[in-house]
Structure formats: C-alpha cells, structure tokens
Amino acid sequence: MAAVSAGTGRGTTELPIDPAGLAPREARRLFAGGLVAPTSGWCQGFTQANLIAVPRDLAFDMLLFAQRNPKPCPVLDVLEPGRFGGGILGEGADVRTDAPLYRVYRDGELVEEVADARSVWREDLVAFLIGCSFTFEHPMAAAGVPVRHQEAGRNVPMYRTTTRCRDAGRLSGPLVVSMRAVPADRVADAVRVSSRYPAVHGAPVHVGDPAGLGIVDLDRPDFGDPPVVEDGDVPVFWACGVTPQAMVMESRPGLAITHAPGHMLVTDARDSDYAVP
C-alpha cells in the first residue's frame, strides 16, 4: 500500500491509503472533506475529467467550442444547469466540492484557487466535464511506452501554442498541448495506443520539432512541471484539456470555474468505456 503525500487545509499529511485502489466515490469524499492532492494515479481504471463551468448564457458557445475543437475539448458529460452530480460523475457527487482544487476566473483573470467552490458557485453555472489524457497513460505504459513524468513523480508539461482553436460565438483561444518525450522506437506505439482513445484527446497533434507549434523553450512549460527528456527521445504533443482555461483567459467571460491543473474530478466512468474499437 503506497502512502500519498497531500496538502489539506492544515498542511501536508501522509495518508495511509492506496489512492490507486480507491473507488471514485471514496476519492471524491476525501477531496470534498478538504484533501488537496494531484490525482494522477488515483482510482486506477476510472476516468478523470477536466472541469469548466460557465454561465448559462455562454453554455451554447462553450459546447460549440468543444464540439469544434474535439481534440483539446472532448466532452465526456455536461451537467444539467443547476445540478451538481449525476451522469458520469455519479449520484451523490457534488461538482463544487469533489475536485481537490479549483481555479476561479473573473473577466479572464485567475483570481483565486479554492478547495471548495460552493462560496463562488452561481445557480446559472453549467458544468462541462472534459476528457483527460490520464486515461491513455496507463495503457501506453502497459504497451511499453515509458511515461517519463509519471516515473519522475512530476506533473506533465503543458504549453500554449501558436495554433488557434476554431472560434465559437464569443469564445476563442490558442491550442494548449501536453508533451511526453518518447524514445524514437516507441513513438509508433504511443500513436497507436492513444489513437484508440479519441474521447480523451486521441492521437498526438504533433510529433517532433516544438518550433512547429510555436514553442520556443521546451524546458519552460506554461503549465505543469519541466519535462524529463532522455537521449534519443522525440517530443510528442497531445491536445490538452487545459485549452478551455487558455480560452477563458482570452475570451474573458464574467465568471468561469475550473479544476486546478492536475487536480481532476474522478468520475464513475471507466477508461475502457472510451477505447475503440
């Protein structure tokens, strides 16, 4: 049983739990109770989701933005306006409390991070659950592709690119990508395995030179931790679920609430539900 190092409201604690073996409901209860921890590796086999909640009058534009940009914004579920649980999130769940950490954006500015979003939530917010590449990291590792940031205990590096998303109504923004350095003889396997998960970003958008995406310095990601790159590795880039946050920064809706990068919502859906064929 592995211990997990985590911050709570009261500081960092070693928890006597095996996060990989928890049921999603148990993990959500821990996070609702105040635990703050990155969710990589939690509840193995269950799907984790990016969160973005926007006011009802922007909900069509948001859903259209996601539909037009399915690689960075694959929608797994949308909660009915005014509802906090149900769907793949599970009955009894509360989207306002069950992620470990939230970000609050006002007029496109990140104004605070909170572990409980109830005090900033509004009745007219509509919550979107967006697929996360954690889903294909496990089968990729099982296929012999090293997942270097996981092995190093780091968050995946993420970059804004000069590639534009397709606009939708009042919403626009750049594509954000995550990067995994893959040995040259494993790139084909990384493509093959991730391609089987189109609902969670799917195949890479770019393999090779970061300059092709307008990334100047691979060692300075815009989100997450610096990459681990070994000799003979090729940088492989996947569309990333932080893209909606970059869209919020550019499009400046009055209010948007998201998860904090790496601190995802653990759902009742299974990774295997999203595999094709």
Next chain:
Amino acid sequence: MAAVSAGTGRGTTELPIDPAGLAPREARRLFAGGLVAPTSGWCQGFTQANLIAVPRDLAFDMLLFAQRNPKPCPVLDVLEPGRFGGGILGEGADVRTDAPLYRVYRDGELVEEVADARSVWREDLVAFLIGCSFTFEHPMAAAGVPVRHQEAGRNVPMYRTTTRCRDAGRLSGPLVVSMRAVPADRVADAVRVSSRYPAVHGAPVHVGDPAGLGIVDLDRPDFGDPPVVEDGDVPVFWACGVTPQAMVMESRPGLAITHAPGHMLVTDARDSDYAVP
C-alpha cells in the same frame, strides 16, 4: 457511367451523370438547382450528413441532446447562427438549398416536404450536421460484408425502439436504429469495421433478436424500405441519424427543419477523416 433516376420539380428524369464520381460541390449545385434524389452512393469517399435546424433558444438543449446521445447523434459540425455554409459543408454552400429534400416540422408535426427550404427558414435557426452510416457502408462492403439494401437498390430500414435517449433540457425521445441483415460469419467483421467510425454511429447497439429493442415486426420499418434478409442472416442494429426527427416529434419545438430520410447533405469532409485509429 451509371445513370441516376431522379425526380425534379418536373417529374422523374434519367440524368447522364455518374453520381459516385461527382465532387461534393457539384452535387450540392445539382440539388440546389431543384434535383430531388436519394444520395446513397453519391460522391464516393465524401461524408454525407443528417440535418436538423432548431431555433437558437433550443440550440444548447439540442447540442446537449447530441452530446449525451453520441451514437445516434454524432455531431460533425454546427453552423454559426445566421450562417448557411462553411465548416465541413464547404464555402459557398447553402444548407437551406443544398440537400435534395427537406422536412418541415411545426410543433412536432411533419407539415411539409420541400426541395428548397429558404421560404420556411428563419434567421434564428441553428443548423446541426449529424453523422450518417453511409460513411461505414463502403468500407464494410470492401471488407466482404454484404450491404443488402444497397445491393437491392433500397433505402435502409429504420425503426423506433423502446430504448430511450438521455433527456437534455426540454428535449427527449426514443432511439431510432437502422438495421442491416448480416450473414452470421460476417457479423464480427461488421462490428469491427463500423467500430472504426465512432463519429458516424460506430459499433452496433444491438445484435440479434429485434424484440430486445421493442421492434415487433422487422418487415414493417418506421422509416425507409422493408429489409432484405437471407437465410442465415443475423439482424444487426446501429443507432440512426433519424433519432433527432423522432425527438422533434416527441418534444414538439415550434419549428424544426431536417433533411428527408435518405436525402442527405453532401459535405466536403472525407469519410477517411472519421476513421480511427
């Protein structure tokens, strides 16, 4: 060069064209010019789409209904409110004229079929393009699975089922399925090939006994033509893009405009764009 038998405003005509070899733009121009014909087999390799247009104030519910029911309602594109072309439909296209035949629903009742929808279109309508199983019929045939309705020159049979779609806001309705009778030793191939096209209904929803879907008489479909079933065939059911029309009949929006079954919009997208992995 095959001739195509088609109705125009002036009656049925033999056209000296090979519809399979036409470019999508050319096909759309013929239909905009008044030609009425089923589009099965037209513009081979290019993606055909179901159409549903609803008023702007229902657009979020419609997009959510599609997102929650991705097997019957895989959204290929949504036109910006007030726009008639662009996206996968191609520049210069006009969604109001470029399908061969339209259905107009008022308060859930089918009130007329028109070859040109401009006189009934409203500025606040939002047009949704939904994937169509025509996309996987060609690779299925290429893999040795007989596509019996095509061979017989018939429309595919479609059935309302007792399976419910997931509701979305004010929208609800039953799942509609299409049926293809497949030899028992080819069912696995039919599943395998269609699974590779999740954006156009994907894998079957049901294989075998029609009673499991609440279908009483396979020879009396609710839409399309009666099936061709040979000895040793197994009925295989796929989610169908006519599902939004059944939803309209149940949910009764003030106005909805759709294509007529089998008379699809031919887009500039390629079938191969939707294949995974």
